[in-house]
Amino acid sequence: MLSTLLAALAALPLAAPALVGFPADNLLVQQPGLIRYPITVSEGAPFKNNVFRRQNDVDLVSQKTGYFYSIQLNIGTPPQAVSVNFDTGSNTLWVNPVCSKSTDPKSCESFGRFDGSDTFVDMHKSGSVRYGTGQASLEYGYDYVQIGDAKISKQIFGVADDSDFVVTGILGAGPNLSGWDNSYPLVIDNLAEQGFTNSRAFSLDIRSIESKRGSVVFGGIDTKKFSGKLEKRPIIPATLSPDGYTRYWIYLDGISVTRGNDCNGSVVDVFDKPNGLAVLLDSGYTVTSVPPAIFKKILAAFPGAEPIRGTDMYAVPCSTGDSEGHVDFKFGRTVVEVPYKDFIWHQPQNGVCVLGVVADENVHILGDTFLRAAYVVYDQDNRNIHVANTEDCGSNLVAIGKGPNAVPSVAGDCSSPPTTCSASGSAPTTAASSLSSKPTVTGKTSSSAVSTTSAGTTTSVVTSKTGGVGTTSKHATTSKPVTTPRHNTTAIATYTSTFTTHTTYTVTSCPPYVTNCPVGSLTTKTITGTTT
Template sequence: MGNSLTNQLKGTFYSIDIEVGTPGQLVSVLFDTDSSELWVNPDCNKASNPSLCQQLGYFDSAKSSTFNDTGIKHVISYGSGYVNMTYAYEAVKIGSAKLRNQLFGVAFDSEPENYGIFGAGTDLRGWDDPYPTVINTLAQQGFTNSRVYSLDLRSIESQRGSVIFEGIDTGKFSGRLEKRPIIPAEQSPDSATRFWIYLDGITVSTENGTEVRAFDKVDGQAVLLDSGATLSSLPGPIVNELLKGFPSAQARGPLYQVGCPVPGSNGTVNFKFGNAVIKVSLEDFTLQVDESSCALGVQQNDEMPVLGDTFLRAAYVVYDWDNRNIHLANSADCGSHLVAIGKGPDAVPLLTGDCRETATTSTFIATSTSSVGYINSTRLSSSSNTATPVLSNFTCFSNVAGCVVGSIRTETVTSLTTYCPATVASNVPLTTPNFNSDSISVTINNYPETRPSETQISPTIAANSG
């Protein structure tokens, strides 16, 4: 084992299969809740893992009859790289929903990106910015009634997960969904519009049965829920207290090396949000480095606290753009029962999962309560609507080298552009499909590391790609 865990670490990123163009060309892109743009075709010659990059697919605009190049160039800067791209309008298919005239980027230069990005986050400049994100287009073209989706990554050992646009699967979580208001941009750590919510506490339930409290304070820490980040990042004081639950941990660069947890062990890292405690197994909270050692799935960052995949694998999360709320519960799997999400302040129902709750052993002593009362955070009621799922595959790869660890990748807005749909080519059909009553479910397949060549959602270290 080398001195640096960065070059050896094997983690996970989650990619969604989409079809771009007419006829559709299959491309796998990172599903990122902290980016707003869709772009494809990273430069594989400059990628940190060229082989992985090539496996994810390539869009050839010359083979599409509906491609319309705007000629507008744009650059996105990340903390660990960049992408230069040209904007175009094109047909994009997600599950059975075929979007017309979707604005997206076609990269002509990037480094060291291995994959394009499906941005499922809002524009950093505001919830109602006119930029036509995929989430906006799904609603505008009638495929969804509202801008909301649920995300279920599942355990790192699981082969299947899903994202459901305008739907909730009560067979994939336990307990009641806890509603948390999204922190307004002006009150958030970076003053940008992102999925920031308040975390109330963290404890570690160790394998030997002891309890270590990292922090316990109502609305004590703002955190960003980001599927584009493999690791979680927390301020130094919280990380230092959390490490007391892992006395064998040794710093190795930005990460902490620990012994690998025993499969099926009872240890958990517990995250408190209001009345919900999301319990992350030690297996999901660590990443294997080699045959005998692992690294904790958390690093120190005092400026951009992020709960990435090492947290999200244990949570069922509903991202409600329109009402500025996050709903979350413990992920589980006891079948499938889809419930549709409608439109308006009562669109997201107050649901309880069908799965049996496990005993909560973590303890939090904070007794004060908080009623934040942000604008557009409203009480929700239940809905009896049903949903019709449409399935599509995700992709999983493993043994990914060249990972960039220890840096936070946040999108930098380098220019403002006015987007005019009137420039779309005349050969693009303009009829609007009528799928208002259906939710769109896209399946994530997370294959074990023994199947690295499968084209289904993926393990590589992805720093936060907002």
Template sequence: MLRYTAAALLSFYTLGVILTASHVGATPEASSKVFGMDFHKLVPRNTPLTNRLRRRQKTVTADITNGQIAYIINVTVGTPPQPFSLQLDTGSSDLWVPGAQSDACGQDPTFCQQYGAYDQAQSSTFQPVGQPGDFTISYQDNSGVQGDYFNDTLSIGKTEIKNMTMAVAQLASRPFGIMGIGYIAGESVAGPQSPNTTYPNVISQLQDQGYINTLAYSLWLNDLNSNTGSILFGGIDSDKFKGSLVVLPVQSSSSSSYTDFTVGLSSVSFTDASGKTAFSQENLAVPVILDSGTTITYVPDSILNPILSGVGAVNSAQLGGPVVPCSLGASPSTLNFGFGGNGGPIIQVPMNEMVIPIYDNNGAQPMLHGNTICSFGLDSGGNGPYLFGDTFLRSAYVVYDLTSNQIGIAETNFNATSSNLIAISDSNIPSATATATGAAVTQTFTGHPQQTLAATRNGGSQATGGLPSATFNLGHKNSAFTPGPPRLEAMTVVTGLVCLVSLFFGGSMLFMQ
């Protein structure tokens, strides 16, 4: 699943993404069949792409860039290798690359030169699969991709996956390719009309070709400002989380199949600056999807509206979504999300992970009635699906276990400088001490959600005057915090519309055709 804001997309185009190599250390226990990748910071777009990956004994380390709207991995496809920068997405299952003759490359050849375009005539290992046009995906914003399946060699550094089934997009309204690492049942060819046409995707091929023991990986995004983070296929890094992992069962869909990483949200609360609970909802049973392809977090209106009012957010069609004073990021308050019922894990999200700076085209932060304005990382999911994206995931260490249909989760250890890699060798997630099953839910959403601005932006106060007063104790009395220095990940927004355009560029609840 992929959901961006227009502001975030412009940040991507303006700054670009790049990979720089970094080694992920490994303990002896982790030196077998752990496939690791690092996230790194944005650098100027005109810097040459790199594609380095290190492998020591069966432990492989590579690099991924935190691109604000997407986490990007560099790969090559074909023989000789053709380089690509692809979005890493836990909410989809196909790997596709733009075609050299695609409409997207015709419209922006410079972008395709920078981030990759596949030319099958230049690869000696190219093999066509199926019929032309077999690959079709539609996304939540009514955009989509259409193209052809093929087999070729996929390489991440020195790690080669031979005969990898991928798709080359001929018609694409997405700006770059995607590496989906979800369930096989979530592939574009899967569905009631074609239940037996799935194929081994990236994570399956990593297991089949001996790189990992089991279909599992762990994700550590680190904080909003960080230039480090990692994903480990086939293992965990116990230095990257606090305490112990708690296991949550992945909840099946209404058809009893596993197509996405749905877990049961059982409570939401807000802890104010004094440490008191200013808002709380308990005994919930809300199906939420943990999705790295979504930039913010979408919740039911009954949860969203009291929080927006409490933090003094403005939400209107005029401003394009929830915005708050940037000073909120300095508040010691936290949003707390509980999963699995009594005894289940609670992930605390600090305000500086929910408050995202925005800039106009001149590099200035917009002002509203004397307040510097930032975007807020929580919004309405309408009638669903409810996607827990990067504004939540940065505060959590998450293990995605596709073999046993379970999620391991713990509070993240922000900015950890050491690593202790442990391979996952069986159905047990290492360092997991409990299983929380008290919030059983069923993912009932199917099809293609039709969301409008009014439907998705209907909480909080309207911008009829100045910013409203917060009702929660955020650590100050009727005065703004002094904003800190701007963050490197600040979004760029189009001038006009009060310099606060955050209409959806896209979004994916993926559905199969």
């Protein structure tokens, strides 16, 4: 048993945490209780399906056309740089795939190798991992594993002595499949046990493929990387989960597709039901998989989609990824809006663009085509996941504490770009608002050669996801006539318009001179003006 060998871990001393200065950009930051580490986007990762351990069409298509998100570790003495896939769908740390048997040997070699260490201890235990098309046979040992300046001692990990199809090693950030108390300390466990973080929690912000500002914050959140409040969702217990294992399963309440912009686009409602679908949030999964019935409804929102011969996947015109529109995922009061550009899987090597969702009877995963638009906090100690829309308005790191409600209940500091909708004949109006936008215009007009009477109201409903709650702003314009005296010539009608704007919004911050700032409360502002 692996647990019987843990007494030997006393051979290595604990390492004291080191602190570095706060960077201006998305670089390493270590503060008491947290470590922010940048994530790198790489091409050519084999698709991973570690839930049901089978090969599927997506595996075959994506071996050389996918993307994965990696962080760099320094392992052993002297430290050796090794980049590994950061994977919330598995729990094992392992390195050194056999590059000659990978899908891309040159890329595999570029991620670095762990090649001997003065402090490595061989535990003489073996194991294996399997992912869709890929597999690795491992020999276990322990050594120093360094994330930035956080030098974890006595970290158990696997070194591959054989593997197939795999381009890089993996840092599994998920829990042990058999429960939250692991038989040996995983990386997330040791970060907390050795004092680098306060609890077993981290936030993940992978961002768009073209972005270089993605990061993982071990033990903390960054309030300037999301908008609205973090929506807390309990992790589904293993006894109630789809596969009976402990993973990051949560319930999804709905999916819809907005075709075009929020003002004049159409909305396809896929499903809307509280706790309607159990989904796994897995950063190691290239696309998103849903039940066939849900997939068909999503597919109907993309009329240009064509089946890819020999697979269950669908190609869409690459121009779709450049057009307005988004796929929306509902969690309670929060809706994560995934722009088409992040939901379409671009494969320039094959001259094709693939819809970032597949049908699957058994495994339902929100993978990278969802996570690129989401800010997600994984809280193992409290069995919760927190979700918000990703944004970027700077950096403000906040450590996650200990105990219940350790993840700060705060709203993100960012405001999402507002949607501007205008009805015919009215000036555009802009405000923070709710999740749907349907401008309406009503009015009645009569006129004569002598006087003109016009009564009408133009209502423009403007939407965005600012504040994380449903808010609506209405711009009402009422025209009151001014009648000119009768003359022998045609009179000129003059209009005086009164504008009234009501905006309901959530307070997210206050100026320094305001005491007892009511963060999180709803406030309504009314502005009235006239024009002629």
